[in-house]
Amino acid sequence: MRDLAARPELLSLNTATVRERWGLQEIIEGCARHGIRAISPWRDQVAKTGLANVSKLIRTHGIGLSGYCRGGMFPAADAAGRERAREDNRRALDEALTLDAACLILVVGGLPPGSTDIAGARVQVEEGIAWLLEQARPAGMKLAIEPLHPMYAADRACVNTLAQANDMCDRLGDGVGVAVDVYHVWWDPALESEIARAGRAARLFAFHVCDWLVPTTDLLLDRGMMGDGVIDIPRIRGWVEAGGFKGHVEVEIFSAANWWKRDPDEVLRVCRERYATVC
Amino acid sequence: MRDLAARPELLSLNTATVRERWGLQEIIEGCARHGIRAISPWRDQVAKTGLANVSKLIRTHGIGLSGYCRGGMFPAADAAGRERAREDNRRALDEALTLDAACLILVVGGLPPGSTDIAGARVQVEEGIAWLLEQARPAGMKLAIEPLHPMYAADRACVNTLAQANDMCDRLGDGVGVAVDVYHVWWDPALESEIARAGRAARLFAFHVCDWLVPTTDLLLDRGMMGDGVIDIPRIRGWVEAGGFKGHVEVEIFSAANWWKRDPDEVLRVCRERYATVC
Numbered sequence: 001m002r003d004l005a006a007r008p009e010l011l012s013l014n015t016a017t018v019r020e021r022w023g024l025q026e027i028i029e030g031c032a033r034h035g036i037r038a039i040s041p042w043r044d045q046v047a048k049t050g051l052a053n054v055s056k057l058i059r060t061h062g063i064g065l066s067g068y069c070r071g072g073m074f075p076a077a078d079a080a081g082r083e084r085a086r087e088d089n090r091r092a093l094d095e096a097l098t099l100d101a102a103c104l105i106l107v108v109g110g111l112p113p114g115s116t117d118i119a120g121a122r123v124q125v126e127e128g129i130a131w132l133l134e135q136a137r138p139a140g141m142k143l144a145i146e147p148l149h150p151m152y153a154a155d156r157a158c159v160n161t162l163a164q165a166n167d168m169c170d171r172l173g174d175g176v177g178v179a180v181d182v183y184h185v186w187w188d189p190a191l192e193s194e195i196a197r198a199g200r201a202a203r204l205f206a207f208h209v210c211d212w213l214v215p216t217t218d219l220l221l222d223r224g225m226m227g228d229g230v231i232d233i234p235r236i237r238g239w240v241e242a243g244g245f246k247g248h249v250e251v252e253i254f255s256a257a258n259w260w261k262r263d264p265d266e267v268l269r270v271c272r273e274r275y276a277t278v279c
Numbered sequence: 280m281r282d283l284a285a286r287p288e289l290l291s292l293n294t295a296t297v298r299e300r301w302g303l304q305e306i307i308e309g310c311a312r313h314g315i316r317a318i319s320p321w322r323d324q325v326a327k328t329g330l331a332n333v334s335k336l337i338r339t340h341g342i343g344l345s346g347y348c349r350g351g352m353f354p355a356a357d358a359a360g361r362e363r364a365r366e367d368n369r370r371a372l373d374e375a376l377t378l379d380a381a382c383l384i385l386v387v388g389g390l391p392p393g394s395t396d397i398a399g400a401r402v403q404v405e406e407g408i409a410w411l412l413e414q415a416r417p418a419g420m421k422l423a424i425e426p427l428h429p430m431y432a433a434d435r436a437c438v439n440t441l442a443q444a445n446d447m448c449d450r451l452g453d454g455v456g457v458a459v460d461v462y463h464v465w466w467d468p469a470l471e472s473e474i475a476r477a478g479r480a481a482r483l484f485a486f487h488v489c490d491w492l493v494p495t496t497d498l499l500l501d502r503g504m505m506g507d508g509v510i511d512i513p514r515i516r517g518w519v520e521a522g523g524f525k526g527h528v529e530v531e532i533f534s535a536a537n538w539w540k541r542d543p544d545e546v547l548r549v550c551r552e553r554y555a556t557v558c
Contacts, residue, residue, distance in 0.1 A: 111493075111509055116511040118465070118466065118511070149430065150429050151430045154493045154495075154508075155494065160466050161468065163468075187397065187433075187437075187439050188429070188439075189440065189443045217498075219430075229433075230390055230394070230395050230397075230433045231395065
C-alpha cells in the first residue's frame with residue numbers, strides 16, 4: 001500500500017467539500033496554498049467561474065483533475081427527455097476534455113418522475129452510457145460509473161453496487177470503469193471481491209473518501225470527515241490499490257451542518273491531516 | 280399470484296404502525312374491529328401490556344402472529360455483552376413461543392460501539408444466530424433474518440442484502456430463513472434471483488410492505504404507506520409468492536411526521552384499502 005503521509009501529491013479535493021463558502025477560483029488558489037495538487041470540480045462551479053478561466057487557473061497553479069463531476073442522470077420519462085440528457089452529457093464530456101480530467105464521473109440517475117420501474121431505469125442508464133461511450137472512447141476520456149448508496153436509488157442513481165457496475169462495464173466494453181466511493185460501498189458484503197474484479201479488468205478509475213457518521217442525520221448532507229465515522233478506509237484503499245489503482249485519493253464531503261459552515265482554510269488543513277493519518 | 284382483495288385474512292399489521300397513539304390492547308381490539316386477523320407485535324409493547332394478557336387477548340379475538348419483533352442485536356464489544364445479547368434472545372424466543380408466532384424476526388445488529396470492523400460484526404451475528412438456532416430448532420420456532428437497508432449497516436443490522444442472508448442460512452442449516460421487507464430490499468439488482476433462491480430453500484418466512492418516499496426526509500421514521508412511493512410492491516410480491524410463500528402480507532410503517540400522528544382507526548382503514556388495491 002502507498003504511504004500517504006509520504007505522498008501528499010496523491011490528495012485530491014472534490015470541490016463540493018468547501019463549495020458553500022468559496023467559489024472555484026478561491027478553491028483552486030486555496031488548494032495551491034495548502035499544497036493540494038488535484039481537484040475534482042463540479043460543472044455548475046465551472047460554469048460560474050467560466051470554463052476558459054478555470055482552465056487557465058489550474059494550469060497557472062499546476063493543479064490536475066482527478067475527475068470531473070459529473071455526467072449521468074440518463075433516465076427520463078420520454079424520448080425528448082432522454083435526448084436532452086444526452087446533449088447535456090455531451091457538453092460534460094467536452095468540458096472534461098478541455099480540463100484534461102482523469103475521468104468523467106457518472107452519477108447515472110434514478111427513476112423518472114412517477115415511475116416505479118427501476119429495472120427500466122437501469123436499461124435507460126446502460127443505453128445512455130453506451131451512447132456517451134461512443135463519443136468518449138475516441139476522444140480518450142474515461143467514463144467512471146459511480147455506484148451510489150442504495151438510499152439514493154430512487155432519485156440519484158439506480159446503479160447501487162459495485163457488482164452491478166462491473167456487470168454493466170463487462171457489457172459496455174473498453175473506456176468505461178468505476179469510481180469507488182467508500183461512503184457508497186463500505187457496507188457491501190461483496191466489496192472486496194468486486195473491487196478485485198474491477199482491478200482485473202483495469203477499470204478502477206477513481207477512489208473517493210469521507211466517512212459514515214453514527215448517527216447520520218440527513219440522507220444527503222451529513223457525510224463525515226475521514227476518521228470521524230465507522231468506515232475502515234485503509235482496508236478499502238488496500239483492496240483498491242491491490243487492484244492496481246494508482247490515482248488520487250479524493251476527499252468529498254457533503255456536510256451542511258458542520259464542514260460546510262467552517263472556514264475553508266481549516267477544512268483543507270483537516271483534510272490534509274486526516275488524509276495522511278487515517279486514510 | 281394471490282388475489283389480496285379476495286383474501287383479507289392475509290393482511291397482518293406490524294404494531295409499530297400505530298404504536299404512537301395506541302397501546303397493544305387497543306391495537307388488538309382495533310384490528311379485530313377492522314377485520315385484520317394477524318399482527319406482529321414488538322417486545323416492549325408486549326412487556327408493557329403483559330405477556331399473559333397479550334396471549335389471552337389474541338386468543339379472545341382470534342388474532343394470529345405473522346411474526347414477533349424481535350430478536351437479534353448480537354454484536355457487542357466484549358464477551359459479557361455478547362452473553363447478555365444471547366440471554367435476551369433466549370427470552371425473545373420464549374415469548375415468541377408463548378404467543379405462537381409464525382417466526383421470530385431477527386434484526387441482527389450493527390457495529391459494536393467504536394468498532395469499524397463490519398466483517399467482524401458479521402461473524403458475531405452468525406455465531407449468535409447459530410447459538411439461538413440450537414434453542415429455536417427443537418422448540419419449533421423459525422428464525423427469520425431480516426436484511427436491513429444498507430443505510431442501517433452501522434447501527435441496526437450488518438446483514439444488508441438477501442444474498443448475504445441466503446449465504447448465512449446456507450451455512451446455518453434448517454430452521455433459519457429470511458424476512459423480505461420491500462423497504463429494505465427494493466433497490467437490490469439481485470432481488471429477483473435471491474428471492475427465487477430463498478424460495479428453492481423453502482426459507483421465505485415473512486413478507487413486509489410499506490413504501491419508499493421521494494424525497495425521504497429521515498433515515499428511520501419516514502416510511503410511506505403502500506402506493507405513496509416508488510416501490511413496485513406487486514412485482515416483488517409476485518416473486519415471493521412464486522417462491523412458495525403462503526404467509527401474511529405484513530404492513531410495517533414507521534412514520535413519525537405523518538401516519539403516527541393520525542387517528543389509528545384511519546390508519547387501519549387506509550392499510551386495509553391499500554393492501555387490497557396496490558400491494
